[in-house]
Amino acid sequence: MRNPVRVAVVGLGYWGPNLVRNLAELDAAELVAICDLDRDRLAAVGRRYPAVRTTTDFEDIVADTEIEAVLVATPVSTHTELGLAAIESGKHVFIEKPLASSTAEGLKLAEAARKAGVLIMPGHTFLYSPPVRTIHKLLVAGELGDVLSISSSRVNLGLHQTDVSVVWDLAPHDFSILQFWLGETPTHVSAIARACIVPSLPDVAFINLEYESGAIAHVELSWLAPSKLRRTTIVGSKKMVVYDDTSNEPVRVFDSGVMPREPSTFGEYRLTYRAGDILSPAIDAVEPLSLQLRDFCTSIREGTTPRSSIAVGLEVVRLMEAVDRSLASNGGRVAVGRLPIGADDALKGHSVGVGSPAAAPAPGVGERAASRRQKSPRVAAES
Ligand SMILES: NC(=O)c1ccc[n+]([C@@H]2O[C@H](COP(=O)([O-])OP(=O)(O)OC[C@H]3O[C@@H](n4cnc5c(N)ncnc54)[C@H](O)[C@@H]3O)[C@@H](O)[C@H]2O)c1
Incomplete structure (x- = not known):
């Protein structure tokens, strides 16, 4: 890139x-300073x-x-304070997942970025993962049919x-991936969790998600498991997929399913099981973080x-709040609900491209921003 973003x-x-x-190796960025x-x-x-x-x-x-953009990789409780300070000084901001500790704080960040005309981007790295993108393409192409159910295990020992x-630490990965794949936010969640080691700090959680499309999902999260598992199974009406992020064949597509046959007599259900080929698509060997940081720099330069x-960052935070509400009601089924009134305004024009922090927004930015406004949390199909 001819005009790298000074970060x-x-x-x-x-x-x-x-x-x-990754920033030091990226031609789209110039690493100017680090802070801890x-x-x-x-x-x-620094050495x-x-x-x-x-x-x-x-x-x-x-x-x-000289610094145009700040990348925040501090604990979640500090994201809003640091993010707001950077935005108010006219800098673009990348905030590691999860965006903020609450929807209210996330909206405050979005609103501040809109007012300042700078980009704010949450760090949902898995949206740039080649296996996740491969599965997204299969879904968009209709290869799997309707998604019936998804189950995911993200467990290991620590940290x-x-x-x-564990919900606020690990669920952002699964929730952002599900949002990307399904293009919808769950309507209801229910969850149980246990704080096994540190009192009042759940380190194992089982979460159920229900979608308007009829899809259901189960997400298992744990810092207290004997071995590392990063495995998601997607069951579609046509095909099924196993995504194992620890495998050197991370995506396997199973041409398997069950078909009801015409009943020969009233009330008799006969099923045909199909176990066909298993395909392992070639997956690009690119570091997701590098793609993500390039997207950040390109979005700044190109608006x-x-x-x-x-929008994805806020949906993820909203879902985790819903999980917390369910945990507070002993695993009750809770509605995720909608973004609060006024949230549309905060999201308006959140990705205004300005060349440098000192530059005034270009004429017409308002209109372009309005046309980019996210009408719903749906994630657009990959081009
Ligand atoms: N995208 C991913 O895959 C991924 C993976 C791991 C962690 N994360 C996220 O990255 C963030 C950081 O997580 P971590 O595990 O590295 O935390 P950490 O506790 O290991 O590191 C945080 C660092 O921030 C520093 N810090 C805190 N407040 C500061 C301030 N005001 N000014 C300067 N420095 C300050 C601390 O000294 C510490 O060195 C979290 O939001 C986490 O969720 C993302």
């Missing part, structure tokens, strides 16, 4: 260094990138007029987080809406 990364714990590494409260972490990452400025004070990032439950849009 800073805040938060260099477990995940931030992955953002730094922890001097040792800052120094460790690898001697030309990059380092600071323990986020105010230095906000005040630095126990101290500020959020386009990233695949991991603010």
Whole structure:
């Protein structure tokens, strides 16, 4: 890219260094500064990138007029405060999943970004994962037929987080993938969870999701499991898919199903089972994070809406709130509901492309932004 976006990364714990590494290798970005409260972490990452400025004070990032965009990889409880400060200084913002601790905070961020004319993008990395995109293409092409059910296991031993439950840590992955695949938000959820190790902090959860289309999904999340599982099964009316993110054949398509036959007598149901070929599509070997960060930079420069849009980020947060409501009612079935009144305004024009933080919005930006406005949380089919 001829005009790379000048970026800073805040938060260099477990995940931030992955953002730094990918940005340093990306032609669409120029890594200008890194920031962490922890001097040792800052120094460790800084040593690898001697030309990059380092600071323990986020105010230095906000005040630095050379920085056009800030990537926030700090704990969830800090996302809104840091995101708002960056937006108010006219910088584009990428916020690691989950976008915020509540829908209200997420909408505050969206509204601030709209007012400032900057891009805000949540970091839902799996939307850029080649296996996830392959399955999306199969769904869009109608290869699987109607989606009947989906079940997912995302379990391993640790890492126990101290500020959020396993739901707020791991569910953003499954919820964003399901949103992308199905193009709809569940109408109802029910969930049970248990805090096995740290009191009051659930580390295992079983979540049921119901969709208007009739599809149902089950998501199992745990930090307390003997081995790592990243496995999702999609049962369609025509074919079935197993997506195993730990396998070197991550997507397998089963030409299998069950067909009811014409009953020969009244009340008699006869079924035909079909177990046909199993296909393992070729999957691109690209790091999803690199694709995601390129999308962030391109969306800034071209004023386009990233695949991991603010609308997806808000839907994911809304779903986790619904899960928490279900947990608070001992596993009751709760309605997910709709975004609050006024949310449309906050989402309006959230992806305004401006070349630099100092640049005034180009004429006509308002109209273009309005036409890009997300009318519903549906995720558009991949082009
Ligand atoms: N996209 C993914 O696949 C993925 C994977 C893991 C984590 N994450 C997300 O990344 C974020 C960070 O998670 P983590 O596991 O790296 O957390 P972590 O606790 O390991 O690291 C957070 C870092 O932020 C720093 N920090 C906190 N407040 C700060 C502030 N005000 N200014 C500067 N630095 C500050 C801390 O010192 C720490 O080094 C979370 O939102 C998490 O959900 C995303």
